[in-house]
Amino acid sequence: MTFTIKTEAAHGAYIHRTEGAIRIASRVIQRLLALETMGSPDMPPSIRAQLQRRDVRSRIDEVMGSGAAASMLHPTVNIGTINGGVKVNMIPSTCVFEADIRLPIGLSAETVVVKILAMLQDVPEASFEVQQAASNPANSSAPDHxxxxxxxxxxxxxxxxxxxxxxxxxxxxxxxxxxxxxxxxxxxxxxxxxxxxxxxxxxxxxxxxxxxxxxxxxxxxxxxxxxxxx
The missing domain is CATH 1.10.150 (DNA polymerase; domain 1)
Known part of the structure; x- marks a missing residue:
């Protein structure tokens, strides 16, 4: 997802006039990180049961790093790029950042987008675009096939x-x-x-x-x- 913050620019000392796009972006990013507290109520029972097995969780952490098994039960949020500002002594009018939000099996992108829209209701300076070409729904096959x-x-x-x-x-x-x-x-x-x-x-x-x-x-x-x- 690509997020764009647009606001008024000003001299670096004029923080009484405008918050600045980068500071607004930092607030938005903190809110996006809260997505990681969401669960996946529609995860298929066979997948949920598999992820609750001690041997499976241990192998996941062994292969992908400690904590990987826990990450499979909720969204993950990575801020991959961020660009904003022209000079250090200017309050920036624009900031653009990209967020890579991975969803667990059973959680739809539509549900997360609704959550993000609610997060941004009081941030009129912020807008976002979903990169549809890179948006692949979480998917799985039965572990006992x-x-x-x-x-x-x-x-x-x-x-x-x-x-x-x-x-x-x-x-x-x-x-x-x-x-x-x-x-x-x-x-x-x-x-x-x-x-x-x-x-x-x-x-x-x-x-x-x-x-x-x-x-x-x-x-x-x-x-x-x-x-x-x-």
Whole structure:
């Protein structure tokens, strides 16, 4: 979302004339952070039950960092960019900032937009625009779907006992969303994210080869209608 604050400009000492766009923006940002207290009343029961499991929450925090499991139950607000002002001795007339607001499964964007409109009722200087092209509704597939069992069975076959992955939600988006929007269950199963988006991003050759084997075996079982996965 892109927020724009427009107000009167003035000399830096004339704070009696205008609050200034950046100070108004800071108030708006503080209000937006309150969105993180919202819950997700319409989260599917199977997903909520999965997120309440101790082993699932522990694995989420292990993979994505401590606190990640808790973040999946409420919106997250990141102020990614902010621009305003011309000179240090001038009260700015304009400030523009972008907020990346991620929603938990079961909470609609429409509900959050209504909440934001209420927050801004007494801030006439503020307006916002939703970046529709980047607005992807939170989505999920059932954690107990047959395909999950097929993947787990073949992962243990390739990796050995204890090598089956645990089905967990993700904070980030994947291309699974396009399948889910079309009503097709989809799951992401890949290499370890330990070095993802970091300096010297890498993965071991063995892990990659094992992954190819697991996905090929799982695809074969699923397409041939194997029902012996647990």
């Amino acid at each position: 047959h395909l999950v069992g097929v993947i787990r069975k073949n992962a243990e076959l390739v990796r050995g006992k204890g090598g089956a992955p645990l089905a967990i939600p993700s904070l980030g988006a994947t291309d699974c969303k396009f399948w889910r929007y079309a009503g097709v269950p989809a799951y992401s199963f890949g290499v370890s994210p330990e070095t993802m988006a970091a300096v010297d991003e890498r993965v071991s050759v063995k892990e990659f080869v094992d992954l190819v084997k697991i996905q090929a075996l799982a695809a074969g079982d699923y397409l041939m209608g194997s029902r012996d996965a647990t």
